[in-house]
Amino acid sequence: MKTKLNFTFILFLISVLFFSCGDNKKTSQEKNKSIIQKSEKVFVPDFNADSAYYFVAKQVEFGPRVPGSEANAACAKFLENTLKRFSPDVTVQNFKARIFNDTILNGKNIIASFNPEIQSRIFLCAHWDSRPFADHDSDKNNFNKPIDGANDGASGVGVLLEIARQLKLHQPKIGIDIILFDMEDYGTPQSLQSNKEDTWALGSQYWSKNPHKINYRARYGILLDMVGASDATFTMEGTSMYYAPDIMKKVWDVANKIGYQDYFIYNQTNGIIDDHYYINDIINIPTIDIIHHDPNTRSGFFKHWHTIHDNIDVIDPATLKVVGQTVLTVIFEER
Ligand code: AHN
Numbered sequence: 001m002k003t004k005l006n007f008t009f010i011l012f013l014i015s016v017l018f019f020s021c022g023d024n025k026k027t028s029q030e031k032n033k034s035i036i037q038k039s040e041k042v043f044v045p046d047f048n049a050d051s052a053y054y055f056v057a058k059q060v061e062f063g064p065r066v067p068g069s070e071a072n073a074a075c076a077k078f079l080e081n082t083l084k085r086f087s088p089d090v091t092v093q094n095f096k097a098r099i100f101n102d103t104i105l106n107g108k109n110i111i112a113s114f115n116p117e118i119q120s121r122i123f124l125c126a127h128w129d130s131r132p133f134a135d136h137d138s139d140k141n142n143f144n145k146p147i148d149g150a151n152d153g154a155s156g157v158g159v160l161l162e163i164a165r166q167l168k169l170h171q172p173k174i175g176i177d178i179i180l181f182d183m184e185d186y187g188t189p190q191s192l193q194s195n196k197e198d199t200w201a202l203g204s205q206y207w208s209k210n211p212h213k214i215n216y217r218a219r220y221g222i223l224l225d226m227v228g229a230s231d232a233t234f235t236m237e238g239t240s241m242y243y244a245p246d247i248m249k250k251v252w253d254v255a256n257k258i259g260y261q262d263y264f265i266y267n268q269t270n271g272i273i274d275d276h277y278y279i280n281d282i283i284n285i286p287t288i289d290i291i292h293h294d295p296n297t298r299s300g301f302f303k304h305w306h307t308i309h310d311n312i313d314v315i316d317p318a319t320l321k322v323v324g325q326t327v328l329t330v331i332f333e334e335r
Pocket residue numbers: 152185187200225272273274
């Protein structure tokens with residue numbers, strides 16, 4: 001009798017445990033379902049950091065892509081051919097621009113469109129030229145040497161080429177333009193200290209006055225600049241906050257949501273003149289700059305900015321992934 005009671009009691013206990021476990025499972029599944037419905041989970045492609053790194057390394061292998069150089073011409077061909085693998089709608093915009101010393105140089109903006117028939121679009125951009133002067137180097141003998149620009153230039157382009165590859169594989173709901181600007185980094189060298197204005201961002205100044213399609217409009221633009229160094233920090237840059245604070249919040253919120261809170265920092269920092277400044281000012285499309293800001297350096301930019309040390313060794317695929325995955329998520333969540 002005693003043993004039988006105990007046995008029944010144990011059976012009872014087991015069944016209570018079993019059913020309560022089942023119940024818990026059900027409720028957590030239901031919870032998950034409602035979270036998914038609330039955030040309208042959309043498909044986002046997986047950004048491949050090794051592919052992006054390869055695209056950065058390819059550019060750097062040409063040598064410094066200084067406007068007017070052979071390396072610049074060869075790299076332009078590579079960028080055009082690469083974008084043509086991913087989109088049938090590629091425009092090479094040839095232009096002439098006057099640099100700080102009044103020389104006229106030829107430039108090329110290279111542009112790929114995805115879903116060209118869709119009106120609702122955004123654009124992504126970066127500069128592909130590299131600076132002729134390492135005028136922030138610690139050794140003044142290097143001031144007139146050109147830089148590899150692995151981070152300053154090639155990193156943003158590498159991320160955009162990988163995004164272009166993903167856009168051939170998967171279609172977002174909106175239209176996308178990828179714009180690679182030439183002649184961003186030929187600004188007046190530090191030694192001249194002349195107060196000539198508008199010597200930076202010559203390619204984006206040209207495009208803003210002569211967009212690649214007539215009556216071109218986009219909802220907003222995202223510029224990538226120096227997005228490849230280890231432990232990069234992207235602060236909320238002032239010019240972007242002035243012209244496009246809602247886009248900044250959208251992008252920073254996406255990055256933080258997918259786990260990149262160590263990289264995308266909500267602190268606001270000083271406004272700078274970069275390609276996005278002219279786009280905002282001339283063609284009036286709200287455009288933000290995702291740019292590495294470091295409060296511990298004199299320039300405020302990443303440690304090796306405009307030095308001969310901005311070479312392939314500073315590129316970390318982990319940072320390319322953070323930026324590429326964030327931008328891909330932003331564009332696939334748009335409708
Ligand atoms: C100026 O130094 C005026 N603007 C920074 C833009 C820049 C240069 N980005 C990369 N290189």
